[in-house]
Amino acid sequence: MTVLHLADEGEAADLAAFLSRLLHYDRGAAVRLQAAGTALAVFGRPPSFEVLAIRAVRLAKPYENGLDVTLDVTVSAGELLESVEESAATAVVPDAVTGPPWAGVLPPRGGWRPVPGLPAPDALRAMIGSGVAEFRSRTQELAEERRTRAELDRIGRDIWSRTVGDTHLPVRAVHAAQSLGFLRATGELALLSSGAWLRLRTPYGSIAVRRAGLGALDVSVR
Structure with missing residues (x-):
């Protein structure tokens, strides 16, 4: 044990x-x-x-x-x-x-570099709130016969695949940080990159995502 x-x-x-x-x-x-x-x-x-x-x-x-x-x-x-x-x-x-x-x-253990352009925490939380409100609004407008899992997933992908500000970080990464308790009122946030990976770092945890279109050259298999 x-x-x-x-x-x-x-x-x-x-x-x-x-x-x-x-x-x-x-x-x-x-x-x-x-x-x-x-x-x-x-x-x-x-x-x-x-x-x-x-x-x-x-x-x-x-x-x-x-x-x-x-x-x-x-x-x-x-x-x-x-x-x-x-x-x-x-x-x-x-x-x-x-x-x-x-x-x-x-993600790789090292080689992380700061990426500029990450909005302030309050702006990120507001972005998530707007995304949730948009999702609810768009799904409620659907006719009953169109309210399928596939259509709900399509709307979700449209909203959460958008990028944060001028960065390549998808909004779903920020949504995940908030949902998992990482995006709290205190503590500094940072956006970092290493190879094909982006990482949103908070004092309470990190969210990592691979950027699309970079292939498998920078994957760390351990």
Whole structure:
């Protein structure tokens, strides 16, 4: 049994909240865990947004029982959530599962450069509010016979595939950040790029997305 000792109760609560939000969008969600020393990265992919969500977790000490240097495993998000003990600030790593395809293609570890043009947090939140309102308005205007899943998905893609300001970041990445609890009222945001990837970084987690049209040359398979 591999035990993770989290830095404190707050860190455990934030991890549990992140896992709960992922499970809201996918009851069978898997997460990939990568840890070295006292840093743990938790990767997940909420299917509604087509992005990669990354939650950094601070550990109080390296994990126990046989893993001396690194941890890299894909597990059930639900089983990991069930093992989180907030009062003790611990979690038990579940048995590995066969990872979904996205778990084998992660953003690069380094080479990130700042990208200008990201609007202020208030403007981003207003953008999401406008997108949600537009989606509701357009779907409510549909005749009953046209209100199909395919048409709803088409409207959603039209709205959430738009880009943020003068950047190439799709609005769905910001929507995902807000839905997963990353876009809070405090803390600075940054937009970074590395190869084919863009990353919206917040103090509470990151959203990464691959830019279209760049092929597979900059994929990091680990």
